Amino acid sequence: EQFFAIKSSLAEKKVLINGGPTYEYIDPVRFIGNHSSGDTAVYLAWEAHNRGAEVTLVLGPTKYKNENFPFAVKHVTSAREMLDECLQLSVNANVVICSAAVADYRPKVTYDQKIKKSDQNLVIELEKNPDILAILGQSKREQQLLIGFALETENQFENARKKLLDKNADAIVLNSPSQTTGFSTPTNQVTVIFRDGTTAASQLVLKEKLASWLWDTFINTLHL
Ligand code: CTP
Numbered sequence: 556e557q558f559f560a561i562k563s564s565l566a567e568k569k570v571l572i573n574g575g576p577t578y579e580y581i582d583p584v585r586f587i588g589n590h591s592s593g594d595t596a597v598y599l600a601w602e603a604h605n606r607g608a609e610v611t612l613v614l615g616p617t618k619y620k621n622e623n624f625p626f627a628v629k630h631v632t633s634a635r636e637m638l639d640e641c642l643q644l645s646v647n648a649n650v651v652i653c654s655a656a657v658a659d660y661r662p663k664v665t666y667d668q669k670i671k672k673s674d675q676n677l678v679i680e681l682e683k684n685p686d687i688l689a690i691l692g693q694s695k696r697e698q699q700l701l702i703g704f705a706l707e708t709e710n711q712f713e714n715a716r717k718k719l720l721d722k723n724a725d726a727i728v729l730n731s732p733s734q735t736t737g738f739s740t741p742t743n744q745v746t747v748i749f750r751d752g753t754t755a756a757s758q759l760v761l762k763e764k765l766a767s768w769l770w771d772t773f774i775n776t777l778h779l
């Protein structure tokens with residue numbers, strides 16, 4: 556006797572996912588960024604595609620630049636570019652997942668030429684980037700599901716729950732950076748927090764497998 560795992564379907568669903576870092580340019584050769592791999596977003600996109608969804612992935616600068624995917628991919632660089640794409644694409648989306656590690660700040664000025672070093676200290680003023688998840692939360696339609704991520708190092712549940720409520724998301728995926736979890740590791744362990752206060756904790760698994768677990772969890776709990 557053979558057993559087949561029946562995966563919950565996403566047929567007919569339009570799914571928008573953002574992922575990767577954003578780069579905020581200081582001058583033509585320097586930027587503020589982070590080490591987000593984009594892997595989780597790519598695996599979530601693959602998994603949604605395999606379950607029958609129409610997927611669009613908005614991806615910051617990652618190793619996936621020249622990859623051919625069987626779903627739509629928009630490559631962006633900065634937080635503001637990511638916001639523009641996500642705002643346009645979210646209009647038609649049934650499910651939006653914001654997994655990008657968006658830079659919270661960008662240089663107030665981007666220099667046209669490479670900054671020359673001098674004998675003085677260099678001060679770069681930073682201004683706040685738009686919060687993509689919060690903005691999508693404000694324009695969220697009835698029936699649309701919005702899912703965020705939260706990376707926390709202290710008061711993890713309280714902080715993640717506050718983000719969930721402040722940004723008007725339906726669920727938030729709590730991530731904790733460690734040797735085996737977080738940014739640029741092949742494995743991850745997460746806890747999904749829902750608006751009613753219930754939680755679902757994953758095992759420590761490869762990110763491919765986590766994507767499948769996450770979709771099962773979203774579909775079953777949010778009645779997708
Ligand atoms: N996020 C976003 N736009 C930003 C910052 C964050 O869309 N400018 C989203 C992330 O994609 C994630 C969620 O908000 O889904 C939480 O990101 P996180 O960095 O954990 O929280 P912040 O609200 O930025 O707060 P802080 O970094 O101070 O903890």
Ligand code: CA
Nearest residue numbers: 656657658659
């Ligand atoms: Ca942040």
